Amino acid sequence: MKQFLPRQLQGFMAAGGLATLFHWFVMAALIAAGLEPTLATASGSVSGAALNYGLQRRLAFRNAGPHRVTLWRYIGSCFVAWLCNLVFFFLLNNVLALSVPLSQVVTTALVAALNYIVYQRLVFHEQTR
Template identity: 90%
Template sequence: MKKFLPLQLQGFIAAGGLATLFHWLVMAALIGAGLEPTLATATGSVSGAALNYGLQRRLAFRNAGPHRFTLWRYVGSCFVAWLCNLVFFFLLNSFLELPVMLSQVITTGLVAALNYIVYQRLVFHEQTQ
């Protein structure tokens, strides 16, 4: 049977899916506790990113360079992804007035596509000596 997705992309989706689930759980708990949705998604995004680093190295980018290089590039990429998450969510939820869940689903898809490209080309690529 032929594989539909490359192994790296399968790992990226699995790791990202688990991290996204954690992001959404944190977000939902914070909204349930009364926090404004934009702040809740920003906090959830940071929580998911912390989990995602180890998952991405284990499941998708097994031949990544040493932590001393990849961790700092990952932190930088997370800052960009966090800003994108915040801006996309704000525009969809506050400006276009889409519901919270729809806004977050669309935002997650956009940020995930961006992350795959950034992780593959800048964060977890193999180091040459």
């Protein structure tokens, strides 16, 4: 029986889904504690990124290079993703005046698509021997 999605994409979605839930949990907790939503999503995305690295290596990119290489690439990609998350959320929430939940869902979809391409091509690129 043929799989609907490739294993790597399934793993990426599972790992990213768990990391995203953690991001949103941290974000919601910080907003409930009184932190401004843009700062809360920035903090939540850092929390999700920390969890995501190990999950991506285990579930999606099993043949990635050594940690000493991929970890630094991942940190660089996280910085870019963090900035994208912050800019997209700010634009959607503050400029377009979308609600916090809708702004974060759209932001997450945009950043996830970007991350898959970056992870596959730059961060966890399989090493040729």
